[in-house]
Amino acid sequence: MNVFQSSIRQFVIRTVVAIFLIACFNILLVGVYIYRFQQSVSGETAILPLIKQISGNIRMVDNRYEIPDSMTNELEKQNIWAMLIDDHSGKLLWIHKLPQDIPTHYTLSDIASFSRYYLKDYPVVTWKHPKGLIVLGYPKNSLSKLNYIFPYGELQAMPFRILFLIVCDLFILFLLYFYIGRKSIKSVHNILTGVKSLASGDHIHLKEHGDFSEVANQLNRTSDLLKRRKTAQENWIAGISHDIRTPLTVILGYAESIETNSSLPKEVQNKASLIKYQSTRLRDLVNDLNLITRMGDDSQVLRLEVFYPSVFCRALIASFLNSGVPDIFSVELNIDQNSEPVCLIGDRRLLQRAIYNLIHNCIKHNPAGCNIYVRVEARKQDILFIVSDDGKGMTPEEIHFLKTRTQYLGSDNLFQFKQHGFGLYIVQQIVKMHSGSTGFQINMSGGLEVVISIPI
Amino acid sequence: MLNFVVMNRNEHYFLRDKRILLVDDEQVVLDMLESLLKEEGFSSIFKCGTKKDALEQYALHQPEFTILDVMLPDGDGFSLLREIRKSEHIPVLFLTAKDQQEDLLEGLGLGADDYMVKPFSPRELILRIYAILRRCYKADDPLIILEGCIINISKAEVYREGEVFQLTAKEIGILDTLYKAANRIVTIDTLCNSVWGDNRYGYENSLMAHIRRIREKIEVNPSSPILLTTIKGLGYKLNVPL
Numbered sequence: 001m002n003v004f005q006s007s008i009r010q011f012v013i014r015t016v017v018a019i020f021l022i023a024c025f026n027i028l029l030v031g032v033y034i035y036r037f038q039q040s041v042s043g044e045t046a047i048l049p050l051i052k053q054i055s056g057n058i059r060m061v062d063n064r065y066e067i068p069d070s071m072t073n074e075l076e077k078q079n080i081w082a083m084l085i086d087d088h089s090g091k092l093l094w095i096h097k098l099p100q101d102i103p104t105h106y107t108l109s110d111i112a113s114f115s116r117y118y119l120k121d122y123p124v125v126t127w128k129h130p131k132g133l134i135v136l137g138y139p140k141n142s143l144s145k146l147n148y149i150f151p152y153g154e155l156q157a158m159p160f161r162i163l164f165l166i167v168c169d170l171f172i173l174f175l176l177y178f179y180i181g182r183k184s185i186k187s188v189h190n191i192l193t194g195v196k197s198l199a200s201g202d203h204i205h206l207k208e209h210g211d212f213s214e215v216a217n218q219l220n221r222t223s224d225l226l227k228r229r230k231t232a233q234e235n236w237i238a239g240i241s242h243d244i245r246t247p248l249t250v251i252l253g254y255a256e257s258i259e260t261n262s263s264l265p266k267e268v269q270n271k272a273s274l275i276k277y278q279s280t281r282l283r284d285l286v287n288d289l290n291l292i293t294r295m296g297d298d299s300q301v302l303r304l305e306v307f308y309p310s311v312f313c314r315a316l317i318a319s320f321l322n323s324g325v326p327d328i329f330s331v332e333l334n335i336d337q338n339s340e341p342v343c344l345i346g347d348r349r350l351l352q353r354a355i356y357n358l359i360h361n362c363i364k365h366n367p368a369g370c371n372i373y374v375r376v377e378a379r380k381q382d383i384l385f386i387v388s389d390d391g392k393g394m395t396p397e398e399i400h401f402l403k404t405r406t407q408y409l410g411s412d413n414l415f416q417f418k419q420h421g422f423g424l425y426i427v428q429q430i431v432k433m434h435s436g437s438t439g440f441q442i443n444m445s446g447g448l449e450v451v452i453s454i455p456i
Numbered sequence: 457m458l459n460f461v462v463m464n465r466n467e468h469y470f471l472r473d474k475r476i477l478l479v480d481d482e483q484v485v486l487d488m489l490e491s492l493l494k495e496e497g498f499s500s501i502f503k504c505g506t507k508k509d510a511l512e513q514y515a516l517h518q519p520e521f522t523i524l525d526v527m528l529p530d531g532d533g534f535s536l537l538r539e540i541r542k543s544e545h546i547p548v549l550f551l552t553a554k555d556q557q558e559d560l561l562e563g564l565g566l567g568a569d570d571y572m573v574k575p576f577s578p579r580e581l582i583l584r585i586y587a588i589l590r591r592c593y594k595a596d597d598p599l600i601i602l603e604g605c606i607i608n609i610s611k612a613e614v615y616r617e618g619e620v621f622q623l624t625a626k627e628i629g630i631l632d633t634l635y636k637a638a639n640r641i642v643t644i645d646t647l648c649n650s651v652w653g654d655n656r657y658g659y660e661n662s663l664m665a666h667i668r669r670i671r672e673k674i675e676v677n678p679s680s681p682i683l684l685t686t687i688k689g690l691g692y693k694l695n696v697p698l
Contacts, residue, residue: 279575
């Protein structure tokens with residue numbers, strides 16, 4: 001799972017958890033509310049128990065109805081007025097603190113009307129009594145009376161409807177979430193892609209708009225800074241190598257001049273030869289350093305050409321021999337007949353460098369001399385360039401190191417490269433750029449054999 | 457004297473008489489180049505370190521060959537070449553200290569005859585200078601003097617052991633190509649290309665037949681050649697003795 005999917009998944013999980021917590025909180029609140037409502041309805045001072053008590057305790061004393069003092073006190077306390085309406089006449093049989101605007105005679109329709117709603121804006125509750133109807137009138141605006149009539153079937157379907165409603169709500173919530181979040185996700189995606197590119201060393205320029213414009217701006221600035229540093233590094237290396245080249249030209253020129261001057265003592269000529277050899281090493285090092293810097297950030301773009309590997313190798317070896325190879329070395333080229341008509345698409349200059357490095361390595365690592373064999377073979381899908389020698393070869397540990405070593409510029413173990421130099425690393429990189437592979441093995445004569453395989 | 461390249465006396469003097477202009481911003485490089493060329497026998501050498509000086513020297517001495525550095529304090533070698541080429545076509549070899557400029561030199565198509573990246577092998581520089589000079593300047597009667605035989609390219613004749621052998625056009629083409637790279641390996645591809653054009657593939661057998669016939673004319677013992685040797689798997693080399 002990539003970073004983007006993982007972060008989106010976490011975001012969704014957090015959202016669901018947040019919704020769940022909010023729902024729990026709401027349910028808790030509703031529970032508390034219902035409990036308190038129940039308390040107000042069914043508690044001792046609640047409406048129904050009070051009117052039931054009055055209805056049960058109102059007595060005729062001396063042709064007058066009376067209620068116990070405790071109930072009178074309760075009515076007083078809650079500022080409630082009360083009356084008992086006669087069943088037959090509609091007249092009032094008992095009153096308590098009856099407001100002046102309340103009528104003293106009621107018809108059936110009056111009773112039906114106020115029992116459901118209000119009496120002169122007073123919320124009233126009623127209860128039956130053997131003589132008539134007990135009415136308690138609460139202060140105005142103290143109670144709300146709601147009357148709903150539901151068809152029975154509708155009421156039964158209510159739980160399913162509520163469930164359906166919740167599902168619909170959730171669906172709408174997620175739709176909204178995706179709609180609103182899409183833009184943010186897009187911005188996040190751009191940011192994440194940018195970060196990934198930055199991590200792999202590429203230069204980025206993100207669009208600076210939307211929710212994450214500030215982040216994009218910071219990333220762009222970071223990328224620019226890295227690019228500037230990389231360019232400065234490359235320029236520094238290029239500058240150093242440029243400055244080294246001039247003195248090297250002079251050293252190499254005079255050294256070769258002394259080396260070939262037969263009028264000088266042999267010892268002086270040998271010393272000049274040594275100076276020339278070491279200068280050549282320095283020159284190769286400078287060239288390798290330049291190339292490796294350019295390859296390090298993938299700015300070295302392949303300049304693809306179509307060419308015959310056979311012709312290419314003949315020219316390369318001829319040029320190598322023409323530039324002067326000590327007599328203790330011999331270079332032999334063997335081209336498989338099948339590979340003669342094969343064409344290759346590749347960067348001629350870089351491949352030339354790779355094979356040159358391999359031949360040069362044979363010379364470098366076998367100072368006592370050796371025979372160097374270069375072969376070109378055609379396979380079904382690949383062309384093979386094989387460079388081997390009958391020199392001292394390598395230990396299995398060294399071969400293992402070559403196969404597994406990390407990128408030079410990303411390695412913190414400079415010791416490895418002091419031991420093995422850049423030459424083979426450059427070969428591996430060039431071959432990799434051509435989607436090919438490099439193999440190392442010990443040949444029959446005990447020397448090293450390097451096989452470069454490039455897809456045709 | 458270095459004597460990297462060995463030639464017959466005619467051509468020896470003919471090419472080494474050419475006036476050479478060296479342009480480089482580094483005095484030590486100029487001195488080294490002058491020393492190399494003088495050791496090789498070149499006598500008319502002019503040096504300068506700036507583009508301005510180079511144009512003045514060019515007007516004054518009319519050099520026949522120029523070695524140009526790419527980076528100069530008051531301009532670059534490319535623009536200098538363009539200015540020089542306005543009036544006359546003289547052969548030019550570029551020296552550059554930056555290997556990235558190899559690409560530029562190849563891509564520019566300025567018509568430079570060759571280029572070399574510093575630091576270079578003096579032996580290779582001298583060989584290339586001769587190759588360019590041979591290509592651009594031909595002696596009136598060019599004779600190739602080999603061990604035991606003389607070849608007259610313009611007359612297409614080989615003189616050996618008192619006999620005269622006639623050379624065919626193809627044989628002349630092959631010998632000319634080999635001689636221009638005297639003592640250096642010339643690949644079979646280069647030879648086929650110079651004689652038959654681009655289509656290299658399939659001419660190897662014909663080339664071998666021509667080489668055999670040339671050997672019959674120039675070698676004392678054609679089955680054990682010493683003048684025109686085969687470099688196995690690569691090509692041929694014409695050995696030009698002192």
